Amino acid sequence: MSEAPELDDATRRSLVAAVGxxxxxxxAGLLGTSVGLAARRxxxxxWLSDTSPEHVRTATGLGAGVPVPDEGAAALTVVAVPPDHxxxxxxxxxxxxGVVTDVASVKSRPLADLExxxxxxxxxxxxxxxxxxxxxxxxLAATAALFDGRPWAVTPHAASEPGAVAAVEALARxxxxxxxxxxxxxxxxxxxxxxxxxxxxxxxxxGQLADAAPxxxxxxxxxxxxxxRIAAGDPALWRQILRANQPAVSEVLxxxxxxxxxxxxxxxxxxxxxxxxxxxxxxxxTRVIPGKHGGPALPTEAVYVAVPDHPGELARLFADVGEIxxxxxxxxxxxxxxxxxxxxxxxxxxxxxSGLREALGGRSWVTHR
Amino acid sequence: MSEAPELDDATRRSLVAAVGxxxxxxxAGLLGTSVGLAARRxxxxxWLSDTSPEHVRTATGLGAGVPVPDEGAAALTVVAVPPDHxxxxxxxxxxxxGVVTDVASVKSRPLADLExxxxxxxxxxxxxxxxxxxxxxxxLAATAALFDGRPWAVTPHAASEPGAVAAVEALARxxxxxxxxxxxxxxxxxxxxxxxxxxxxxxxxxGQLADAAPxxxxxxxxxxxxxxRIAAGDPALWRQILRANQPAVSEVLxxxxxxxxxxxxxxxxxxxxxxxxxxxxxxxxTRVIPGKHGGPALPTEAVYVAVPDHPGELARLFADVGEIxxxxxxxxxxxxxxxxxxxxxxxxxxxxxSGLREALGGRSWVTHR
Numbered sequence: 001m002s003e004a005p006e007l008d009d010a011t012r013r014s015l016v017a018a019v020g021x022x023x024x025x026x027x028a029g030l031l032g033t034s035v036g037l038a039a040r041r042x043x044x045x046x047w048l049s050d051t052s053p054e055h056v057r058t059a060t061g062l063g064a065g066v067p068v069p070d071e072g073a074a075a076l077t078v079v080a081v082p083p084d085h086x087x088x089x090x091x092x093x094x095x096x097x098g099v100v101t102d103v104a105s106v107k108s109r110p111l112a113d114l115e116x117x118x119x120x121x122x123x124x125x126x127x128x129x130x131x132x133x134x135x136x137x138x139x140l141a142a143t144a145a146l147f148d149g150r151p152w153a154v155t156p157h158a159a160s161e162p163g164a165v166a167a168v169e170a171l172a173r174x175x176x177x178x179x180x181x182x183x184x185x186x187x188x189x190x191x192x193x194x195x196x197x198x199x200x201x202x203x204x205x206x207g208q209l210a211d212a213a214p215x216x217x218x219x220x221x222x223x224x225x226x227x228x229r230i231a232a233g234d235p236a237l238w239r240q241i242l243r244a245n246q247p248a249v250s251e252v253l254x255x256x257x258x259x260x261x262x263x264x265x266x267x268x269x270x271x272x273x274x275x276x277x278x279x280x281x282x283x284x285x286t287r288v289i290p291g292k293h294g295g296p297a298l299p300t301e302a303v304y305v306a307v308p309d310h311p312g313e314l315a316r317l318f319a320d321v322g323e324i325x326x327x328x329x330x331x332x333x334x335x336x337x338x339x340x341x342x343x344x345x346x347x348x349x350x351x352x353x354s355g356l357r358e359a360l361g362g363r364s365w366v367t368h369r
Numbered sequence: 370m371s372e373a374p375e376l377d378d379a380t381r382r383s384l385v386a387a388v389g390x391x392x393x394x395x396x397a398g399l400l401g402t403s404v405g406l407a408a409r410r411x412x413x414x415x416w417l418s419d420t421s422p423e424h425v426r427t428a429t430g431l432g433a434g435v436p437v438p439d440e441g442a443a444a445l446t447v448v449a450v451p452p453d454h455x456x457x458x459x460x461x462x463x464x465x466x467g468v469v470t471d472v473a474s475v476k477s478r479p480l481a482d483l484e485x486x487x488x489x490x491x492x493x494x495x496x497x498x499x500x501x502x503x504x505x506x507x508x509l510a511a512t513a514a515l516f517d518g519r520p521w522a523v524t525p526h527a528a529s530e531p532g533a534v535a536a537v538e539a540l541a542r543x544x545x546x547x548x549x550x551x552x553x554x555x556x557x558x559x560x561x562x563x564x565x566x567x568x569x570x571x572x573x574x575x576g577q578l579a580d581a582a583p584x585x586x587x588x589x590x591x592x593x594x595x596x597x598r599i600a601a602g603d604p605a606l607w608r609q610i611l612r613a614n615q616p617a618v619s620e621v622l623x624x625x626x627x628x629x630x631x632x633x634x635x636x637x638x639x640x641x642x643x644x645x646x647x648x649x650x651x652x653x654x655t656r657v658i659p660g661k662h663g664g665p666a667l668p669t670e671a672v673y674v675a676v677p678d679h680p681g682e683l684a685r686l687f688a689d690v691g692e693i694x695x696x697x698x699x700x701x702x703x704x705x706x707x708x709x710x711x712x713x714x715x716x717x718x719x720x721x722x723s724g725l726r727e728a729l730g731g732r733s734w735v736t737h738r
Contacts, residue, residue: 129588131588131590132590143673143675143735145675145712145735151587151588153588180584180587180588182584182585186582186584186585187588189585190581190582190584190585190586190588191588193577193578193581193585194578194581194585194586194588194589194590194593195588195590195592195593197574197577198574198592198593198596198597199592200632201570201573201574201596202592202596202651203647203648203650203651203652203654204570204625204628204629204632204647204651205566205567205570205625205651205654206650206651206652206653206654206655206658207628207647207650207651207653207654208562208566208621208624208625208628208654209562209563209654209657209658210650210653210654210657212559212562212563212657213555213559214657214659215549215551215555215559216551216555216558216559216562216563217559217563217657217658217659218520218549218659219498219500219520219522219549219556219559219560219563219564220563220658220659221500221501221563221564223564223567223568223571223598223599224563224564224567224658225658226595226596226598226599227567227570227571227595227596227599228567228651228654228655228658229592229595229655230592230595230596231648231651231652231654231655232651232652232655232656233652235645235648235649235651235652236645238648239641239644239645239648242636242644243639243641243644246636246637246639249636250633250636250637252577253629253632253633253636254633255577256573256574256577256629257626257629257630257633259573259576259577260573260622260625260626260629261626263569263573263622264619264622264623264626267611267615267618267619267622268615268619270612270615272608272612275608275611275612276604276605276608278572278573278576279572279600279604279607279608280604281572281575281576281579282571282572282573282574282575282576282597282600282601282604283572283575283600283601283602283604284575284576284579285572285574285575285576285577285578285579285597285600286575286597286598286600286601287601288578288579288581288583288586289575289578289586289589289593289594289597290583290586290587290589304510304512306512306514312687312688312691314687314690314691314697315684315685315686315687315688315691316684317684317687318681318683318684318686318687319681319684321683322681322683322684328683328702330701330702331700331701331702332699332700332701343514366512
């Protein structure tokens with residue numbers, strides 16, 4: 001079992017000490033099982049439970065921990081259950097003792113429930129939210145690497161014990177994540193803007209296509225596919241998320257409603273200057289989104305390469321890129337099985353693009369911007 | 370020079386005959402130069418002109434045609450200039466004679482202008498719109514393969530001569546595209562929905578991030594990146610497009626404004642059933658978008674593969690996928706230079722996914738769903 005990346009042994013040992021003992025993961029779905037695998041990789045003892053005995057069997061089979069023993073108390077319980085059940089399962093865990101966290105995508109509402117119903121125990125609760133993996137589900141999809149380099153929000157409240165905060169942050173770091181500390185309210189406003197609003201506007205955009213004529217839809221390009229992709233997410237899960245974050249979602253939706261109302265007026269009056277400002281603000285918004293894994297956004301440039309549809313051609317391209325020594329930040333492939341040539345878009349650092357184009361050209365690849 | 374894909378020689382010859390002589394491309398940017406390259410590949414004679422002599426030099430240097438001669442008449446003129454100049458350049462081309470088309474992304478307004486100002490000549494005009502390449506610009510980005518397998522809308526009006534329609538459709542097919550015939554109004558409503566609305570909602574979503582705190586933005590995931598990506602497009606170009614298509618854009622924006630207003634009410638009243646319907650309609654919308662290149666949408670499934678960050682590992686992965694014999698429909702790479710392992714998402718036909726996972730596992734790759 002390999003160690004969590006980038007932690008030297010002394011750091012790892014002090015983080016394990018901050019966790020303070022066995023970790024009990026409640027809910028062996030994708031997130032819970034991945035926490036188990038990552039925590040085991042870091043050398044922690046992990047106990048697993050789930051309402052589905054089959055999930056526990058699968059997760060233990062994958063090496064994510066052992067079934068929770070009948071006796072003994074966990075030092076840290078990680079609640080990884082669907083949004084609607086978080087508050088009740090956290091409450092039960094607080095009664096068993098130790099520090100408790102959860103990995104749900106909304107933080108204020110479950111906390112308010114706990115403050116009301118378990119005021120004496122809420123100091124041992126610290127919410128958290130790893131930014132990974134929510135689209136897929138089930139323990140079979142789990143991986144120890146799910147959190148590597150990902151942001152993991154940790155959201156202490158006013159009454160949280162410092163030791164509890166330290167334990168939760170230690171777990172996140174042992175799982176390979178980078179912690180981001182926010183208040184529960186800040187967190188919920190942040191995800192309303194960076195996750196829940198995009199989901200809803202993607203759903204409205206996609207909804208506009210639902211009854212369109214097929215020959216109209218045949219004009220769809222990559223843009224509308226990108227904008228609407230997340231709208232394919234499970235409505236049952238999203239209903240729970242949006243309900244849990246209702247105040248923050250409502251606030252940002254009302255802002256967008258006002259912007260859209262203004263945009264309609266700008267379009268209809270032909271106010272070119274105002275339209276330019278709205279579009280310019282959109283451009284500015286795309287530039288402030290940090291690069292993958294929370295790092296600063298790296299200016300990238302696309303290099304397009306025509307790749308013949310023969311077995312091995314993609315492999316030959318990546319072998320050549322590897323030898324040229326340019327790092328690929330992202331890539332897309334645009335390939336129709338019936339066509340002899342696909343187009344591969346390699347996103348590389350802006351200052352590496354023209355060199356890569358030239359070097360690939362020298363190896364007989366057809367590239368363009 | 371290779372021939373356009375999938376056209377047998379007899380078909381190609383009859384299409385060249387339908388074009389009927391030299392093709393004059395006005396505007397040697399990305400689209401115009403790509404039309405020149407693709408038309409040359411199909412065996413047509415191509416003349417090029419542009420307000421920028423440098424663009425003409427670059428495009429002719431790439432093999433996209435020769436500078437337009439002082440004498441002689443083109444059989445077909447292709448106007449590939451910015452949206453604001455289309456009507457005026459088409460009018461000038463109609464005066465020179467022959468069939469005239471354009472490749473701009475809006476069709477009704479330029480036609481209305483021509484019907485008013487050149488009523489005697491408008492029968493030789495047939496608008497068209499290849500669904501490719503609008504994001505990049507300049508002749509250096511051009512490629513003969515730009516239109517291969519892409520939809521190319523051809524939009525005859527009531528007075529269009531059949532021979533003119535045949536010439537424009539022949540050019541599109543010789544360029545490797547699949548033609549889609551629509552009225553100008555249908556076309557404009559279709560792109561308002563599949564292109565202009567997604568752009569505007571992406572811009573509003575991105576605009577909501579422009580002033581957000583960096584620690585809030587650090588929670589951004591792949592979803593918001595996908596939704597906002599196209600909002601980075603050039604505001605000057607988009608202003609022209611949106612102005613040209615104002616009636617259709619305004620109509621669809623008002624529909625979305627009403628949907629958004631309703632959504633705000635649904636979120637605030639906690640009407641779970643109605644919220645489920647709105648989200649479900651979004652899911653339905655993502656399913657009707659045709660697959661790449663206008664084919665029917667193929668149900669795909671993601672196979673995630675952990676790829677160590679060593680030179681050659683991507684090449685080894687694609688070599689293995691090639692040997693396994695599964696066709697990759699699309700892929701993404703999620704890779705942080707500071708981390709030892711990247712995650713590659715391979716999108717393959719739904720019924721091939723589990724077999725690919727198993728076969729890759731047998732070759733020691735770590736995969737998950």
